[in-house]
Amino acid sequence: MTTPKVAVLVSHAGSNLRALHAASRRPGAGFEIALVVSNNSTSSGLAFARDHGIAARHLSGRTHPVPEDLDEAMRTAFAEREVGLVVTAGFLRKLGPRTLQDFAGRVVNIHPSLLPRHGGHGMFGDAVHRAVLAAGDQVSGASVHHVTAEYDEGAVIARREVPVLADDTVDSLAARVLAVEHDLLPAVVRQWAARTARSQGHERS
Numbered sequence: 001m002t003t004p005k006v007a008v009l010v011s012h013a014g015s016n017l018r019a020l021h022a023a024s025r026r027p028g029a030g031f032e033i034a035l036v037v038s039n040n041s042t043s044s045g046l047a048f049a050r051d052h053g054i055a056a057r058h059l060s061g062r063t064h065p066v067p068e069d070l071d072e073a074m075r076t077a078f079a080e081r082e083v084g085l086v087v088t089a090g091f092l093r094k095l096g097p098r099t100l101q102d103f104a105g106r107v108v109n110i111h112p113s114l115l116p117r118h119g120g121h122g123m124f125g126d127a128v129h130r131a132v133l134a135a136g137d138q139v140s141g142a143s144v145h146h147v148t149a150e151y152d153e154g155a156v157i158a159r160r161e162v163p164v165l166a167d168d169t170v171d172s173l174a175a176r177v178l179a180v181e182h183d184l185l186p187a188v189v190r191q192w193a194a195r196t197a198r199s200q201g202h203e204r205s
Helices: 015-024 044-051 067-080 097-102 126-135 170-204
Strands: 005-010 032-038 056-058 085-088 107-111 139-146 156-163
Touching: 005 015, 005 044, 015 032, 015 044, 015 170, 032 044, 032 067, 044 056, 067 097, 085 170, 107 170, 126 170, 139 170, 156 170
Parallel strands: 005 032, 005 085, 032 056, 085 107
Antiparallel strands: 107 139, 139 156
16 A cells, blocks of 8 residues: 655745654654645745655746646646645645646645635735734634635635734734644644545555
8 A cells, every 4th residue: 555645835934844744754644745846946845845855846937937837747746746635835826727627625725714714815924814813803723725726715624723812913823823733734634644545445455
């Protein structure tokens, strides 16, 4: 039985990539990070992948100016590494339609709010936490959801709440949410890997 393989897509620091990598190295994790893709050739996420012996690719409008070609390059990269699940973790670009079709139900994203609140175009990073504080929300958190053609509109798979404190700043709230992201996302990926392994076992029986 082959270990279920994951591709992680990042644009910048890749803190969730690091959390997933650490989780993948623990006994019984059940999954392998087979590929890291970034639309930013200088991202520290790509550097982290290379430093840890993970296949790493820069794929963007610079490498493939025609959107259809970029879509095909993504599909090809995933196929070459036998990827079963695509995780977008701070990846600030949409995936192409053919990639989404081929991986329907197998692309997930981590978002720093309790979707459907504070999602959509432009809602990433500090913008999300500013919106939470401006709305006077008493709870926030992180959501893992299926990726569709529109930002943050796919069905939510799992979420984790954190309190919003009276004296919170954007930075303090962001740190609290990021801590639960680093636990929630690996848990979701482990669950996917376990289901995939069971399915592979049934197929061979």
